[in-house]
Amino acid sequence: MGELQIATLYSITLGVLPKALRSWRQTHPDVGIRLFEHRHTDELIEAMNAGEADLAVGPEPAGWTGVTRTLGTEELVVVVAADDPAAVGEDIALKDLADRAWVHYTPGHGLADVLDIACAQAGFEPRVAVRTEQTAAAPALAAAGLGPALVPDNILPKDFDGHILHPQPRVHRTLTAYTRGEPDPLAAAFIDVLVWSSRAAGTRS
Incomplete structure (x- = not known):
């Protein structure tokens, strides 16, 4: 049991996340998902700096000092x-x-x-x-x-x-998953799913 909190953009909720969330639910049915959706990358970065979520999924964040993992090119x-x-x-x-x-x-x-x-x-x-x-x-x-x-x-x-x-x-824009520090095991597992689903969907890596 638990909850994974994901901050992202509206367009990514429509495009990148559905396939990843479907795969995630098949392997982690007891983990709830809470999405925090934003209009702009700057708002997303600000929210992550404020500790809004466990991880963010969005365009490559300029000057980000935390952990970043590239998902591919949208x-x-x-x-x-x-x-x-x-x-x-x-x-x-x-x-x-x-x-x-x-x-x-x-x-x-x-x-x-x-x-x-x-x-x-x-x-x-x-x-x-x-x-x-x-x-x-x-x-x-x-x-x-x-x-x-x-x-x-x-x-x-x-x-x-x-x-x-x-x-x-x-x-095009480079999409990433990023966290403030080293991701906890749950967030790290979801990032792995994101990478897999992005490649399966044909996102250029």
């Missing part, structure tokens, strides 16, 4: 409606979407920064068609025709009815 993709003019082929240059209004994220959401930085590197500032607080809403809004969205590829269901494009240059 790819982000561009989603558009199936009938969108850009829905051709598998790749797209982000600069080719410079004149479009985007499905964006609310200020303070970590993926808002990711999109803004990717577009800036491509030479433009994204115009906003709609902003959403919910990571899961972004691909649905894009598939409905409101504009392109940049989303982690691992949050998209297999039967997703939008069109998926791989941005050029590619957009």
Whole structure:
């Protein structure tokens, strides 16, 4: 018996964690899980510094002095409606979407920064068609025709009815599990499950 406390981001609860938690429950059915979900990496790091959880799962934390273990590289993709003019082929240059209004994220959401930085590197500032607080809403809004969205590829269901494009240059972030000090045996065991499930899911390591 016991409880494992995990701090993470909303998008990671959707993408990386479900497979790992399913495997964990099969081997540790008596251990409860409590998730503390945050919008931004900075909030996640601050919460971990304050002792919120046993471990964190999120993008690589800059300047972290505790223990960090790399899980792999999370790819982000561009989603558009199936009938969108850009829905051709598998790749797209982000600069080719410079004149479009985007499905964006609310200020303070970590993926808002990711999109803004990717577009800036491509030479433009994204115009906003709609902003959403919910990571899961972004691909649905894009598939409905409101504009392109940049989303982690691992949050998209297999039967997703939008069109998926791989941005050029590619957009990605390194995902890690980290703790303030040496993880206790329960946290260390869960990190091992995370590493295995990330590799099984095809996350680049």
